[in-house]
Amino acid sequence: MEITGSLDAQRFSPQAPSQEDIDEYRRLSAEQAAGVGVVSTVWRGRDYAATVTAFVPVSYDPPTMLVSLYEGSRIAEAVAESGQWALTLLTENQRRQANWLASPGTPIEGLLTQLPFRRGPATGSTVLEGGLAYFEVITTAVHEAATHLLVVGNVVSMGSEAVVRAGLSPLLHYAGDYRAIKPQ
Template identity: 65%
Template sequence: MELVDALDIRRVFPQGPTQDQIDEFRRLGAEQASGVAIISTRIRNRDYAATVSAYLSVSYDPPTLLVSLYAESRIALAVAESGSWALSLLTAEQKPQANWLASPGTPVEGLLNQIDFRRGPLTDNAVIAGALAFFEVETTAIHEAATHLLVVGSVVSMGEDATWKKDLSPLLHYGGDYRRLKP
């Protein structure tokens, strides 16, 4: 079999995927644990933030990150307009913050009123207090991919905020729920 034939997705879904196939893809994709983070940005003195688990380090030199955002979401539109964003990697203890910002229908006004944060030193975007790590990022490219925007950016500032302790664990998303590494 030629490599091109093996990669021809149209052979797998000749008419496009059915809802059952989409659901199965989602279920199988949930078998991979991923870190949970909060992405934030600021436009015209209004904060926008959301919980994400689809992000990755693209390069160490120069430090570059990518985040995948549903294209019609408030956060995707805000990040695309603002040109900068912050990504705060959460601890297992920050599950309430992750739940709040993953909930549909969160308010536009006062979105971060119940979350402890500070302003990033270079972008002024919200950095979640107590995060395992944070990155301030300037967008360098946005790519449309199916229903999502892949936002790529250069890291302009980074650090850590969590106080180390023996049972410190990242917040993970696995099997459709939040998990931790350490009991």
């Protein structure tokens, strides 16, 4: 059934949005809850890792993942150049790790010294200890999209190290903050 009346819409040119348009887009798109993960890679003998909320399981056959990374970031360059990466899905108990790896200006040297992790068996990328799940990925395509790189790849290793227990929740990002699912 069509509802009569008009939507409260703000029209703008996608080729030249104003700062107000960008801020409103950011506010409205934050109304979608997103899982929180850490993408990591090893490039030029160094570990790189960053918190992400824009990742998608693209296909089950073959298992394929996509992650969206800000093009000007160290992690985007490292992932694009290394050709392999890992994604660890975080639990609600890993807010500290998410905050640390999301902070601008975190050092490259010693980035992971305060975080418990293991090396993925296929890529050697870091997998955070206690995550809900992890996926190791070999990149098959990198697409430029506005200010971001969309990195797509085939999953070559996956698993879970989380101890499943009642009330365990994934870490979510919603309305500009970290959240957890409340059990009913």
